[in-house]
Amino acid sequence: MRTYILKRILGVVPTVLMITLVVFVMMRSVPGDPVVPLLGDAYTEEDAIKVREAYGLNKPVLVQYAIWLGKLVQGDWGTSILSGRPVLQDVLVRLPVTLELVVLSMGVALVIAIPAAIIGALRRNTWADYTATSVAMIGVSIPEFFTGVLLLLFFSIGLGGLLPSSGWVYLPGTCPMMVCGVSLWGNLQHVLMPAIALGIGRAALLTRLLRTSMLEVIRTEYVTTARAKGLAERPVVLKHALKNALIPTVTVMGLQVGFLIGGAIVVETLFAMPGLGTFGIDAIIGRDYQQVQGFALVTALAFVAINLIVDLTYTFLDPRIRYA
Amino acid sequence: MRSPRLRLGMVASLAVALVFAGVTTAGAQKRGGTLRVAYGNEIAGLDFHVTPGYEMVWVATNIGCGLIGITTDGKFVPDAAESWTISPDGLLYTFKLKQNVLFHDGTKVDAAAVKFTVERIIDPATRSSMRSFMDSVHSVEVIDPHTVQIRLKQPYAFMLHMLAAYRMGLVLASPAATQKFSPEERRAGKPEAVVGCGPFKLVEWVKGSHLVMDRFDKYFVPGLPYLDRVVIRVIKDPVTQMAAFKAGEIDFIADFSADHVDTLRAQNPRAQVMTGKETTPMVAMMKVTVPADGKPMSKERGPHAIFNDIRVRKAIGCYGIDRKEIVKIAFKGQATPWLGIIPPGTLDSVDVTPLCPYDPARARALLAEAGYGPQKPLVFELMTNTEKSVFSVIATVIKEQVARIGVTANIRLVDKVSWMNTATQDGPFDMYVEDLASLMVLDQNTFLSASTASWNSARHTDPKVDEYYARYAREMDPVKRKAIAREFQEFSADKLYWNTISGSPFYQVSQPWMKDYVYQAEFKVLYKKVWLDK
Numbered sequence: 001m002r003t004y005i006l007k008r009i010l011g012v013v014p015t016v017l018m019i020t021l022v023v024f025v026m027m028r029s030v031p032g033d034p035v036v037p038l039l040g041d042a043y044t045e046e047d048a049i050k051v052r053e054a055y056g057l058n059k060p061v062l063v064q065y066a067i068w069l070g071k072l073v074q075g076d077w078g079t080s081i082l083s084g085r086p087v088l089q090d091v092l093v094r095l096p097v098t099l100e101l102v103v104l105s106m107g108v109a110l111v112i113a114i115p116a117a118i119i120g121a122l123r124r125n126t127w128a129d130y131t132a133t134s135v136a137m138i139g140v141s142i143p144e145f146f147t148g149v150l151l152l153l154f155f156s157i158g159l160g161g162l163l164p165s166s167g168w169v170y171l172p173g174t175c176p177m178m179v180c181g182v183s184l185w186g187n188l189q190h191v192l193m194p195a196i197a198l199g200i201g202r203a204a205l206l207t208r209l210l211r212t213s214m215l216e217v218i219r220t221e222y223v224t225t226a227r228a229k230g231l232a233e234r235p236v237v238l239k240h241a242l243k244n245a246l247i248p249t250v251t252v253m254g255l256q257v258g259f260l261i262g263g264a265i266v267v268e269t270l271f272a273m274p275g276l277g278t279f280g281i282d283a284i285i286g287r288d289y290q291q292v293q294g295f296a297l298v299t300a301l302a303f304v305a306i307n308l309i310v311d312l313t314y315t316f317l318d319p320r321i322r323y324a
Numbered sequence: 325m326r327s328p329r330l331r332l333g334m335v336a337s338l339a340v341a342l343v344f345a346g347v348t349t350a351g352a353q354k355r356g357g358t359l360r361v362a363y364g365n366e367i368a369g370l371d372f373h374v375t376p377g378y379e380m381v382w383v384a385t386n387i388g389c390g391l392i393g394i395t396t397d398g399k400f401v402p403d404a405a406e407s408w409t410i411s412p413d414g415l416l417y418t419f420k421l422k423q424n425v426l427f428h429d430g431t432k433v434d435a436a437a438v439k440f441t442v443e444r445i446i447d448p449a450t451r452s453s454m455r456s457f458m459d460s461v462h463s464v465e466v467i468d469p470h471t472v473q474i475r476l477k478q479p480y481a482f483m484l485h486m487l488a489a490y491r492m493g494l495v496l497a498s499p500a501a502t503q504k505f506s507p508e509e510r511r512a513g514k515p516e517a518v519v520g521c522g523p524f525k526l527v528e529w530v531k532g533s534h535l536v537m538d539r540f541d542k543y544f545v546p547g548l549p550y551l552d553r554v555v556i557r558v559i560k561d562p563v564t565q566m567a568a569f570k571a572g573e574i575d576f577i578a579d580f581s582a583d584h585v586d587t588l589r590a591q592n593p594r595a596q597v598m599t600g601k602e603t604t605p606m607v608a609m610m611k612v613t614v615p616a617d618g619k620p621m622s623k624e625r626g627p628h629a630i631f632n633d634i635r636v637r638k639a640i641g642c643y644g645i646d647r648k649e650i651v652k653i654a655f656k657g658q659a660t661p662w663l664g665i666i667p668p669g670t671l672d673s674v675d676v677t678p679l680c681p682y683d684p685a686r687a688r689a690l691l692a693e694a695g696y697g698p699q700k701p702l703v704f705e706l707m708t709n710t711e712k713s714v715f716s717v718i719a720t721v722i723k724e725q726v727a728r729i730g731v732t733a734n735i736r737l738v739d740k741v742s743w744m745n746t747a748t749q750d751g752p753f754d755m756y757v758e759d760l761a762s763l764m765v766l767d768q769n770t771f772l773s774a775s776t777a778s779w780n781s782a783r784h785t786d787p788k789v790d791e792y793y794a795r796y797a798r799e800m801d802p803v804k805r806k807a808i809a810r811e812f813q814e815f816s817a818d819k820l821y822w823n824t825i826s827g828s829p830f831y832q833v834s835q836p837w838m839k840d841y842v843y844q845a846e847f848k849v850l851y852k853k854v855w856l857d858k
Contacts, residue, residue, distance in 0.1 A: 039376070040453055043779065082369065083368070083369055084508040090531065156567040157566075157570050161571030167573070179534065282366060285741060
């Protein structure tokens with residue numbers, strides 16, 4: 001197991017390098033550079049040339065990438081061209097917000113998907129199954145921003161500000177700044193709507209997937225045997241059927257992390273959350289190359305790490321799976 | 325019947341009561357509290373003399389102080405300077421400074437600090453956005469610790485306007501803090517590096533999260549500010565802004581989307597929606613010249629294939645565009661159809677819009693004269709960007725309007741940075757829709773439209789424009805200046821190097837408990853007299 005984990009961690013390096021290189025080259029292919037927004041009203045061609053030289057933007061793209069990589073190896077993620085702030089510092093400030101959002105939205109997705117899929121599979125072709133399937137279809141079809149706006153209108157305006165419309169309150173002990181709102185209850189209030197908005201689409205997808213898996217599993221011989229042995233329906237479904245049906249679902253959950261980070265950009269913008277999503281989109285819009293690289297790097301690392309965790313989860317779900 | 329004595333007594337009692345009522349009102353301001361502000365866009369950085377963007381300006385004017393200020397009716401009022409004199413030839417400005425003004429780092433605001441600040445701005449290495457406005461400054465001399473003289477190369481009628489309010493006006497910089505910290509540290513908003521002499525001091529700026537300013541207890545105006553703290557958050561989505569406002573999570577929206585004003589009013593009858601005469605022009609700019617050698621920004625210029633021909637400019641920009649229809653559709657009628665080079669709310673603005681009546685027949689005739697018609701249809705590209713939805717609406721209406729005169733406009737939608745790169749770096753475009761900088765005075769538009777300006781995105785090369793600006797800025801007689809302004813605006817409407825469509829309305833919204841805030845359009849957002857009645 002240890003060797004397997006080590007191999008996987010080493011395998012992360014080329015993946016992350018490839019992702020960051022592709023992002024690096026793509027960003028520089030997009031029209032415009034950060035010099036114009038940086039100079040603003042004071043723009044002159046001479047100033048622009050000087051600034052490009054100062055930031056090394058006049059060098060060939062691959063040379064720029066090598067310089068960025070060289071600094072990264074030394075722990076320097078670079079400095080934002082537009083704000084002048086260290087990228088790593090900003091990433092660390094924003095990472096906990098997005099992490100919490102992604103984890104909770106996945107939690108929301110599972111809380112909805114597991115019971116809906118079980119009901120759908122066990123009561124196939126009944127009104128409960130049709131309802132679960134239809135709701136899942138609607139959930140997949142509605143984009144996050146629309147769900148978010150509906151939630152906002154309902155909970156923040158319709159119910160007289162029951163849930164706060166925007167901003168962020170940190171969990172106790174996690175405030176990375178001088179001035180923070182800190183409270184467990186406040187944090188929950190702030191994360192609830194964004195997590196639902198982001199999680200509901202994933203819930204729909206997982207419901208459909210898990211229902212199909214459950215349908216296959218409940219027809220297998222070992223489930224029939226378990227029932228024949230006189231086991232109660234609950235342990236048959238939860239221990240024997242669900243655990244095995246979860247394997248493809250867990251794989252998809254890992255892959256869904258990428259979509260969740262993409263969705264976080266929309267949801268964080270809508271709910272004005274200081275997370276990595278808004279950090280990434282601001283960087284792309286402003287052509288802040290260093291910040292974009294920071295965003296790409298942390299996203300790639302998160303994606304790879306979560307998929308590693310997913311792979312390790314298989315051993316828990318199916319003891320026959322062993323990594324050497 | 326009451327005796328005259330009794331009546332006199334009643335009148336006296338009423339007068340006393342009114343006086344006391346006045347005292348009570350004047351002293352009713354409550355101290356303390358946190359003002360929660362929403363901005364629609366991110367603050368770009370906090371090097372006040374360098375960083376672009378209104379969001380930065382609205383922070384700078386609260387953290388910084390200047391020599392003078394300007395009221396909404398155009399009167400100049402003391403800030404760090406207690407008085408000033410101007411020599412009869414208009415070349416020497418002498419400012420007497422208040423003795424009790426301190427920077428947030430505890431150092432004194434003295435004549436040396438003023439000299440340091442002006443020289444920092446005019447130093448090309450600083451790359452200050454204010455530098456072009458200080459072209460007239462010859463030198464700054466320290467007469468004594470509290471007297472400073474600014475000598476000009478030539479008379480400049482808008483010297484005080486510039487010091488008070490061009491962009492953020494002259495925001496004084498602490499020499500000690502400026503020399504100690506790097507430009508990157510200032511830009512990044514390190515609190516020790518961002519030192520002003522205004523009513524609030526910077527506590528923390530976390531980009532993408534919040535900016536916090538606390539009351540500066542040693543602010544030189546006794547009793548001000550009233551607020552303990554100002555917290556600024558960026559909420560980009562107007563729907564979220566409305567929800568936060570309705571839920572009472574924010575007290576003030578510094579720039580509210582014109583598209584959503586009616587909805588906000590309907591949802592929040594007690595909301596104070598503030599607006600005024602438009603000071604920002606909405607333009608459909610046409611490119612006049614292109615680099616002859618193919619190198620952007622080249623001084624060697626050649627004619628633009630379509631819009632260098634004044635007949636085509638007038639056919640499209642003058643007679644082919646129905647400004648009233650654009651305003652009706654894009655702004656629901658809540659803007660002023662306009663043609664002049666400066667918008668309706670700018671000083672010395674003249675309505676020259678009747679010079680360009682919507683006249684499709686005349687537009688067709690001009691196009692035919694220029695060689696365009698069914699055999700050779702005119703096709704041009706209309707660039708717009710994603711910053712505001714209204715740009716695309718206007719572009720679509722223009723496309724429809726020019727189609728009526730047999731012209732095809734192909735809309736190219738780009739993001740804001742791509743637009744900036746193309747427009748300001750002499751990139752390829754035919755026409756773009758955008759609202760440009762807010763203008764207090766005609767003179768302020770030099771940086772966008774003089775032939776030598778880097779932001780002269782039409783890239784016209786007509787020195788007559790520069791001559792008008794120079795004559796206007798150097799004329800010290802306001803009556804003669806107004807006449808020059810009129811002549812210039814008529815000239816501009818005739819040449820159409822600059823093609824205004826309308827004013828661009830600006831809105832701010834506050835809760836009913838936010839008191840004594842004075843609306844000053846985009847120019848200033850000041851919290852020093854604001855207090856919270858809750």
